[in-house]
Amino acid sequence: MCYGNVYAYQEKYLESGKYYNQAIETAKLLGDKKLVGDSYLEAADNFFVYGNDAKKYRLNFPISLDFNFNALKTYESISNKYYMAKSWLKIGRTYSWQNFFNMGKGNYIEVEKCGLRALQLFEESKIQQPDDIISCKFLLGRANYFQGKYAKAHRLFYDCIKYYKDSGDKANLSSTYLNVGGVYRGLGDSSISKGNKEYAKKMFVEALRYLSLSLDLHIELKYTGLIALCYAYIGDVEISLGMFKQANEHLKKAIVYTEKSKEGGSYQEIYLSLAKLDSAQGRFKSAMHHYNMYMMYQERSINEESIIESLLYKEHYDFDKKRIL
Secondary structure: OOOHHHHHHOOHHHHHHHHHOOOOOOHHHHHOOOOHHHHHHHHHHHHHHHOOOOOOOOHHHHHHHHHHHHHHHHHOOOOOOHHHHHHHHHHHHHHHHHHHHHOOOOOOOHHHHHHHHHHHHHHHHOOOOOOHHHHHHHHHHHHHHHOOHHHHHHHHHHHHHHHHHHHHHHHHHHHHHHHHHHHHHHHHHHHHOOOOOOHHHHHHHHHHHHHHHHHHHHHOOOHHHHHHHHHHHHHHHHHHOOOOHHHHHHHHHHHHHHHHHOOOHHHHHHHHHHHHHHHOOOOHHHHHHHHHHHHHHHHHHOHHHHHHHHHHHHOOOOOOOOOOO
8 A cells, every 4th residue: 555655656657556556455354344345445536636637537537436336335344434434525526527527418327416415424423524525515516516406505605615715724724725616617608698687797797706716726836738718717717708808818828728737628619719719709710720629628628428327336325316325
């Protein structure tokens, strides 16, 4: 396990995976099921981190899910509710990131079911950790955001903001601000489609406020990929507010930071926004070029087979059936 962790910290994931597998087999020989589950969980985290590279998530997220479900089965066999909850939380987290890379398209229903199951088990467990409950609320906020249930998502994220502010957790606070900005952006887009332009403007202004808060923290934390995403979201909102010059500047910055991050996770967002910006200004040839770029990156990112393969793992479990362990 120690060798696996050392190699994981060095981002040598194939080497770390080899040692994690050896740890799992050794734990099985020892007959210690808790240790077997812990080994699976460590390996799952290893491949989850590897999967956060936009170029590699399609391969590594399913591997991470496989390890997580094996951990879950092991913890179920010894009725360890706390670590069963941990497993469901990590499974939901992986599904959530798959949705992110697919621009919200995918298995968002599963994200919600995992979050609810994890929350139930944490509350039933003898171990009570505030961090775990908040992590469930954040995951459920993401699930509702993906489904366009913005009011519910906002309530859940608000609880997270309060907790992360009080605990001084800047990393999670910055991510929550980013998601709240996305919620307000979604409310603005929804209001536009309903013809309520005045309310939409208020929502877009609020979106900019939270996205700017997120950007400031991500710059402080030097999270290059998320700085790129903040600039991309800010630029998109500014287009909706008619702030075309500012939008162009921020979308260009988004491209610069995406190139620095070497992950490419924001390109499709950026090029779709650039196409919208060009169209709003009557530059239709340029809009078509940027839209084609968006389609190219979307085809690279969306891998339906990966999502289907991931969902197959959960067939062993009946989300809707209440089980007493």
